[in-house]
Amino acid sequence: xxxxxxxxxxxTLHSARFDALARLEVWHDExxxxxxxxxxxxxxxxxxxxxxxDGVALEALELEHYPGMTERQLEQLADxxxxxxxxxxxxxxxxxxxxxxxxxxxxxxxxxxxxxxxQRCCHELLExxxxxxxxxxxxxxxxxxxxxxNGNTPL
Amino acid sequence: xxxxxxxxASPIRVRLFAALREQAGWAERDWPSQQAAIPPGSRTASxxxxxxxxxxxxxxxxxxxxxxxxxxxxxxxxxxxxxxDELAFLPPISGx
Numbered sequence: 001x002x003x004x005x006x007x008x009x010x011x012t013l014h015s016a017r018f019d020a021l022a023r024l025e026v027w028h029d030e031x032x033x034x035x036x037x038x039x040x041x042x043x044x045x046x047x048x049x050x051x052x053x054d055g056v057a058l059e060a061l062e063l064e065h066y067p068g069m070t071e072r073q074l075e076q077l078a079d080x081x082x083x084x085x086x087x088x089x090x091x092x093x094x095x096x097x098x099x100x101x102x103x104x105x106x107x108x109x110x111x112x113x114x115x116x117x118x119q120r121c122c123h124e125l126l127e128x129x130x131x132x133x134x135x136x137x138x139x140x141x142x143x144x145x146x147x148x149x150n151g152n153t154p155l
Numbered sequence: 156x157x158x159x160x161x162x163x164a165s166p167i168r169v170r171l172f173a174a175l176r177e178q179a180g181w182a183e184r185d186w187p188s189q190q191a192a193i194p195p196g197s198r199t200a201s202x203x204x205x206x207x208x209x210x211x212x213x214x215x216x217x218x219x220x221x222x223x224x225x226x227x228x229x230x231x232x233x234x235x236x237x238x239x240d241e242l243a244f245l246p247p248i249s250g251x
Contacts, residue, residue, distance in 0.1 A: 046251055063250075064172060064173050066170075066172060066224070066227070066243065066245070068227050069224060069227035069228070069243070072227060072228075094250070094251070105251065106250075106251045108251075126251055129250050129251050130248075130249070130250045130251035131248055131250070132229075132248065133248070133250045133251075134172070134224070134245055134248060134250075135248060135249060135250030135251070136172060136173035136174070136246065136248065136249055137249040137250075138173070148173050148174040148177075148246070149249045150246075150247050150249075151247040151248070151249055152248075152249050152250075152251070
């Protein structure tokens with residue numbers, strides 16, 4: 001595995017609503033202060049849908065996680081992915097707890113010298129955290145039902 | 156990783172999450188480690204593994220859809236467990 005000694009990695013779990021664009025701006029400021037701004041950047045913001053899989057309106061989405069393992073797993077996934085693609089910076093912000101429709105669940109941003117590594121790494125990291133970081137979603141529906149989701153939506 | 160020499164009788168802590176936790180009605184339970192469970196003079200039992208403990212707990216659902224973690228790392232279901240280990244059964248993950 002090729003080493004990327006100056007990789008900048010920031011991971012945060014939020015138990016309350018976060019503003020994805022504001023967090024992105026803070027990250028940009030931090031990178032600029034370290035003279036580590038990127039020529040290319042790829043980002044993804046995932047938000048809660050207004051409806052459940054069967055069309056019933058959603059009251060909220062609950063996100064449970066495995067404290068300790070989640071943080072370690074996110075760091076390991078991000079570190080491996082970033083080093084494999086040779087990118088220079090990575091930001092992950094992820095919600096836990098009760099998330100309302102329209103609110104951000106996840107923000108992944110990857111900075112690199114070129115668009116290819118930035119886009120590929122962002123895509124791969126998002127998919128890996130969706131499948132290999134211990135989070136679980138439960139829909140709280142307006143018809144009163146609550147249902148744990150059995151995996152992820154199709155790509 | 157737990158040190159068997161220092162806590163030979165420490166139980167294995169079993170943890171459940173999300174749907175598994177709600178189906179079972181409990182989140183954490185101590186499971187006797189082999190050293191504590193085997194009476195002196197008994198023949199050695201089969202190694203304690205996540206798969207063996209899942210079967211003994213008789214939880215609802217298929218083990219094929221469950222992932223296991225030992226001491227907060229993904230682990231093979233046939234990993235031999237040590238006293239003091241933390242074993243978690245994880246239902247299908249849905250992050251991001």
